[in-house]
Amino acid sequence: MDKTVIGIDVGGTTTKIVGFCKGADGTKTLIAPQFVRATDPQTSIYGAFGKFTAENDLELSDIDRILMTGAGASVITKPIYNLNCIPVPEFSCIGIGGLYLSGLKEAIVVSMGTGTALIHAKKEGEKHTIEYLGGTGMGGGTLIGLCRKMLGVDTIEHIEQLCADGNLENIDLRIKDISRSQYHGINENLTAANFGKVSDLATGSDLALGITNMVAETIMMLTVFAARSYGLRDIVLIGNLTTIEPIRQVFERHAETFGVRFVIPENSQFGTVIGAALNDGE
Numbered sequence: 001m002d003k004t005v006i007g008i009d010v011g012g013t014t015t016k017i018v019g020f021c022k023g024a025d026g027t028k029t030l031i032a033p034q035f036v037r038a039t040d041p042q043t044s045i046y047g048a049f050g051k052f053t054a055e056n057d058l059e060l061s062d063i064d065r066i067l068m069t070g071a072g073a074s075v076i077t078k079p080i081y082n083l084n085c086i087p088v089p090e091f092s093c094i095g096i097g098g099l100y101l102s103g104l105k106e107a108i109v110v111s112m113g114t115g116t117a118l119i120h121a122k123k124e125g126e127k128h129t130i131e132y133l134g135g136t137g138m139g140g141g142t143l144i145g146l147c148r149k150m151l152g153v154d155t156i157e158h159i160e161q162l163c164a165d166g167n168l169e170n171i172d173l174r175i176k177d178i179s180r181s182q183y184h185g186i187n188e189n190l191t192a193a194n195f196g197k198v199s200d201l202a203t204g205s206d207l208a209l210g211i212t213n214m215v216a217e218t219i220m221m222l223t224v225f226a227a228r229s230y231g232l233r234d235i236v237l238i239g240n241l242t243t244i245e246p247i248r249q250v251f252e253r254h255a256e257t258f259g260v261r262f263v264i265p266e267n268s269q270f271g272t273v274i275g276a277a278l279n280d281g282e
């Protein structure tokens with residue numbers, strides 16, 4: 001059996017793991033990624049590794065090396081079961097993973113997790129050029145924190161269920177609410193002020209949708225500005241927030257307005273860990 005390279009992304013509450021098996025012709029085959037939750041990084045790392053190798057029938061002798069990234073990766077200071085563990089920069093992993101999943105050669109890659117990071121990534125031949133552009137504290141942490149405090153709900157599944165019945169007309173002030181004339185062709189449905197028109201009659205569903213919309217719109221506008229600064233149209237979205245339907249809808253709704261193309265590829269939530277497994281120290 002060809003040797004497998006394993007990537008592990010150790011987040012605050014979730015650890016993700018993926019593998020690539022390299023064939024004789026040099027092609028790399030993706031082994032379906034997985035994730036586990038745990039109360040501490042070390043437990044989640046070993047739990048993810050054990051689950052992944054067992055479910056994919058991998059022996060230790062089948063594994064070449066482990067490439068690790070993420071905020072919690074520093075807890076591993078020695079080999080895992082005598083396998084070499086190599087730390088790789090998270091921002092490089094974001095860029096490499098985003099380009100791999102999208103099939104693009106150049107794009108703004110946006111990792112939407114607890115917070116949000118923006119990367120300019122470009123691939124020429126086998127070499128990647130990765131540039132960290134900055135980010136925002138808006139992300140999954142904001143979404144869950146505000147929903148917990150305002151609504152007493154702190155699971156993504158319940159937040160999504162609430163959003164399904166929400167109405168932004170009871171929450172946000174839009175361009176059409178402040179002017180009867182056109183703003184030089186600007187879409188009248190664009191938000192002028194998040195939570196700028198909160199009604200006393202706003203329901204929990206309205207508030208949940210308003211919070212979700214605020215997080216998504218803030219991230220969206222930053223990505224648009226970043227893309228424009230590089231003369232690009234392609235923006236690749238990865239990270240856990242890409243799996244939340246009301247957040248996806250915000251990007252889909254505004255792509256044409258801002259002349260960009262938002263790409264949410266298959267396995268988008270695993271973009272960073274896939275980039276880790278493909279990272280050769282770039």
